Amino acid sequence: MSTSKPAAHHPPGPTVRRGDPDSAVVSLVGSGGEGAALFGELILSMAARQGLYGVMVQSYGPQIRGGESASLVRVSRREVCHEGEETDLLICFRTPDMGRFRGFIRLHEGSVVTLDSKDTGDLPEWVGTAGVHTYRFPFTNIVDGHEVAGDPKNMLALGLACRYLGWDADLGRHELRQRFGNRPALLSKDLDAFDRGYGSQDMPTMPHLQGSGRNLHIETGNEAVARGAMQAGLRFFAGYPITPSSEILETLIDELPGHGGSVVQAEDEISALGMVLGASFGGVKAMTATSGPGLSLMTEMMGLSAKSEIPAVIVDCQRAGPATGMPSRTEQSDLNHALYSGHGDLPRVVMGVMDVVHARDIMHKAFSISEGYQVPVLVLSDAYIAQRHQIRDEVPPPPAQVNRSVWREDGPTRFNLDTADGVVPFRVPGTPGGQYLAAGIEQTPAGTPSADTTIHALMGEKRWRKMDAIAEHTESWFRVLGKPGATRGIIAWGSNYGLLCEWVKAHPEYRAFVPEILMPFPIKGLEEWRKGLGWTGALELAHTGQFYKYLKTLTDVEGTRSLKRSGGLPLSMVDLDRLIRQAD
Amino acid sequence: MKPKDYRSELEPVWCTACGAFGVLKAITQALTDLEVPPEKLAMVSGIGCTSRLPGYTNAYSFNSLHGRSLPIATGLKVARPDMRTLVVGGDGDGFSIGLGHIFHAAKRNVDLTYIVLDNGVYGLTKGQASPTTETKFKQRRGLAGPDEAPLNPVMLLLASGCGFVARGHAGNLPHLRTVIREAIQYPAFSFVHVLAGCVTYQKPEYADEIYHRCDVLPENFPNDDFIAASEAARGERFSLGVIYKKSPGEPLPDGSVTDDDDMGIWRGIQVS
Known part of the structure; x- marks a missing residue:
């Protein structure tokens, strides 16, 4: 095993400044299989143990396995839902691997860069190399000119990062024991590597970030969606694996049966939503999750949900489209599909997830609306939230749910028109006397199939009456950011919430409006918020606006x-x- | 309960002498035999002439989308195992647009009874060829569609691992009643292929022609023998009866008959 030697030209162990005094951002760039993601997860976990908040995001190529891989972790004294603007510590095993991460990693003048001692390459200029401290560390083990297996590089990096952050070595060792205690051989190897990295006396360090000491929780967006749904009473899930939503299916396979619910891995997305409608027809709270291509397949079934007035929650983890697009990468371009897809006049509700913490909350709301009004509810997440790990406070008990109103003997006919909000008690199978026909075909109030145009007009009006009631119910479902007196405004939705939290802090002349519900839109709230604004922009991650x-x-x-x-x-x-400058 | 008690007040809009009347009657008779309470009965269909059938039954019925009856019934049955769930439809709904779901439903082996009325034609859309239209009939009637060999639904179901495969004819009600009854009793996924004619888009003698090519399987037919079942499924003639029935095995404590975790189903643990 080689020992760490400082680069001759570098002053030993300086204390460096960071971009944001409350946060530190650490990035690791490696190749697939070198454990960049595990590195990020371990750093984040150590932060959570100390009561620090944080976010971890990853970046990888078009294929989910193999190729270059990077993780970026921000740890912070305050709650954050954005990965931060600039990296304080960049560890890169091979400089040519940086090429893929343009725009993902940016440095500042006080950044520290750790490269392999054997690597003679330079970092690309776009990363911002002016003024950075470069530190060399022997990550690779070279014998007779060939790289041979040595210490796990991500564990060397973990030791280095832990030292840089000013964290106690025991914190790292404890983390590794927690994670790998059941695999002693691996643990021993990892601990050795961690100690070797941590022991690099010349590694620059930054002032210690002090957490609250409370043990905080880590969740991904997909886990939060799955658990939020379970808390809201989800008891049936069907899904078809698709990036970046698959972890919702996986989390529910692990956790839903213990809550008395069932999970089916369907043969495709048409079937997945079909199964959800079948379960929900049975009176059971049901959900599916997918991404854009799956949502396209589900569209006809979504119309059936709306027509037959069978509640369904559909989560769409948006990715860059159209067609296969970039499956692991984020975009907000399924909005049109969510709002307008489907044949006929079909009512649907569309909601937008803002961050991991919000993901749980929004699932409660989604089920309340879906069950309360017997409509399909689309919850739009995206790859950025779905795949992100975020540290959060303890999960509060779920708020009270609005449940489906249930038919009892002598109740109204299934599609009775005499209802102010369009909602008629739901006939749950098993209830004697409640037998009826649910159908995609147009029906009379009693449920008889009908091609009567007057009936169709009345039924359509009744189904859409629900949207007016929902609009009233949800008129305060939005968030505002920044100071009320600010004269410049940004309207945005979904995951841009995280960026705007940072933006309004750095630019007090701005305030922002972010709806939780997009259809029906909390328009009164927007109009009220717009008062007194001069310059206003609408922000989104979609080419066509x-x-x-x-x-x-x-x-x-x-x-x-x-x-x-x-x-x-x-x-x-x-x-x-840049977008603001271009728009002016 | 009498068979008519399983009927809703709606009068079927099928053509006079449509084979679907026979299927409806046999189903209501089998339900009478089994004394299924109507509130515990679910009838799920897709779209097509036969898919109207749930509307004519006294049940929790769902006339869903073209080809999608099996996913909907699967979701219902997994979420509500207490519901006796029958799935009905025609050959276009099942063997064309919905074909992909059949194999997965068989493999998943959720306790559904899938009854397909096969008249070898799209009736609702006025007489196009279906996946089971025989070439000579297609040519005789001048039906639209390519001259391809028809699918053999019984063979397809056998190949998909379905544990109960049967066939009846809409014109032989006493036989169809027993076949459907046995299918409903089978505690896992079961399939009943029902031959029928279309009185509007087939020649009037079509149903009879088909029936003359049917052979009721003998009482001692070894329907637990997959090879014998496969032989019975082959060829120009149609075997009627329970063609294949494999032992579903001892039920697990939760009432399911297979290890669901191997089938892509993770069932809820009852929380007392």
């Missing part, structure tokens, strides 16, 4: 700029700054 165009159908947005970019990487502060 889908959100901006949707806003145009809701209100007069004359003068509002469209701030849009196609997806892939989430938006950064630099991106937003």
